[in-house]
Amino acid sequence: xxxxxxxxxxxxxxxxxxxxxxxxxxxxxxxxxxxxxxxxxxxxxxxxxxxxxxxxxxxxxxxxxxxxxxxxxxxxxxxxxxxxxxxxxxxxxxxxxxxxxxxxxxxxxxxxxxxxxxxxxxxxxxxxxxxxxxxxxxxxxxxxxxxxxxxxxxxxxxxxxxxxxxxxxxxxxxxxxxxxxxxxxxxxxxxxxxxxxxxxxxxxxxxxxxxxxx
Numbered sequence: 105x106x107x108x109x110x111x112x113x114x115x116x117x118x119x120x121x122x123x124x125x126x127x128x129x130x131x132x133x134x135x136x137x138x139x140x141x142x143x144x145x146x147x148x149x150x151x152x153x154x155x156x157x158x159x160x161x162x163x164x165x166x167x168x169x170x171x172x173x174x175x176x177x178x179x180x181x182x183x184x185x186x187x188x189x190x191x192x193x194x195x196x197x198x199x200x201x202x203x204x205x206x207x208x209x210x211x212x213x214x215x216x217x218x219x220x221x222x223x224x225x226x227x228x229x230x231x232x233x234x235x236x237x238x239x240x241x242x243x244x245x246x247x248x249x250x251x252x253x254x255x256x257x258x259x260x261x262x263x264x265x266x267x268x269x270x271x272x273x274x275x276x277x278x279x280x281x282x283x284x285x286x287x288x289x290x291x292x293x294x295x296x297x298x299x300x301x302x303x304x305x306x307x308x309x310x311x312x313x314x315x316x317x318x
Contacts, residue, residue, distance in 0.1 A: 107149075108149075108314065111145045111146075111148075111149065111310065112307075112310070114145060115142045115145055115303070115306045115307075115310070116303060119138050119139075119141045119142040119145075120138075120142060120299060120302055120303065120306070122134075122138040123135050123138040123139045123141075123142070123302070124295065124298070124299065126138060132181070135181075136177075136178050136181055136182075139177050139178070139181075139302075140174050140177045140178050142177075142302070142306045142309075143170065143173055143174040143177050143306065143309055144174060145306070145310065146170050146306070146309040146310045146312065146313035147167065147170045147171055147174055147313070149310065149313040149314055149316075149317055150163065150166050150167035150170050150312075150313040150316050150317070151167055152317055153166070153167070153313070153316035153317035154167050154316070156317070159316075160204070160316070161204045162201050162202075162204045162205065162315075162316060163316035163317070165197055165198070165200050165201030165204065166198070166201045166312055166313060166315065166316040167313075167316065168197050169194045169195075169197035169198045169201060169312070170194075170309060170312065170313060172190055172193055172194040172197060173190070173191060173194040173309065175190055176188075176190035176191045176194060184238075185238075185241070188241065188245065191245070192244070192245050192248055195245075195248040195249065195251075195252055196248060198252050198275070198278075198312065199248070199251055199252050199255060202252065202255045202256050202259065202271065202275075203255065205259055205262075205263075205268070206262055206263075207255055207258075207259070208258035208259065208261055208262050211258035211261065212254045212255050212258055213254075215253070215254040215257060215258065216250055216251065216254040219249075219250040219253050219254055220246065220247060220250040223246040223249060223250055223279075223283075224243065224246060226283060227239070227242055227243065227246060227286075230286060230287075230290045233290050234290070242286070245282075249278075249279045249282065252275050252278075252279070253275055253276065253279055256271050256272045256274075256275040256276075257272050257275070257276070259271060259272055260272055266315075266318050267315050267316075267318060268315070269315075270311045270312070270314050270315035270318065271311070271312060271315035273308075273311045274308045274309065274310075274311030274312035274313075274314075274315060275308070275312070276308070277304050277305070277307050277308030277311060278305065278308035278309065278312070279308075280304050280308070281301055281302070281304040281305035281308055282305075284297070284300070284301035284304060285301055285305075288301055
């Protein structure tokens with residue numbers, strides 16, 4: 105428990121402030137380094153889950169997904185489409201992780217079209233300011249986000265264990281951070297909104313990592 109608290113403190117009190125400080129000072133390399141450091145906290149916990157007792161297949165997929173997202177963290181600010189494609193790949197890996205559990209298929213099947221419709225409606229709010237190719241690429245990403253939510257959210261219904269609750273929470277926070285990122289970028293919101301958005305992202309990744317450990 106102490107290590108988890110330490111990880112959260114490092115993210116909110118060290119890596120995130122340093123990331124924004126370096127970004128404001130035009131120190132791009134250091135900013136990307138500190139940005140990736142936040143996700144590496146989650147990677148370390150997931151690695152612990154893999155190494156402890158051999159680790160489950162779920163833990164291995166989560167660990168791989170987190171490593172992909174760490175690389176995507178860096179590339180997103182260098183080449184947006186490449187970083188976005190890596191995040192999409194990371195989402196597919198997370199879906200593979202959740203599919204190693206017993207999926208509540210009827211509930212997931214009912215949720216998927218509803219969540220997809222809501223995400224597409226959200227995207228359409230920002231159709232005008234977005235380049236047309238990016239707007240349609242985001243639709244593809246939205247389908248992946250919808251899939252991971254549809255599969256992960258019902259899992260605590262089948263088994264209300266801490267593992268499933270953290271996994272579902274991680275997926276929800278991950279999707280929320282993506283929605284906030286789009287909204288903040290288009291509406292050019294300031295530091296508090298961007299800081300909160302990045303915090304949601306890190307807490308989502310950390311929750312996914314802890315679902316592979318606890």
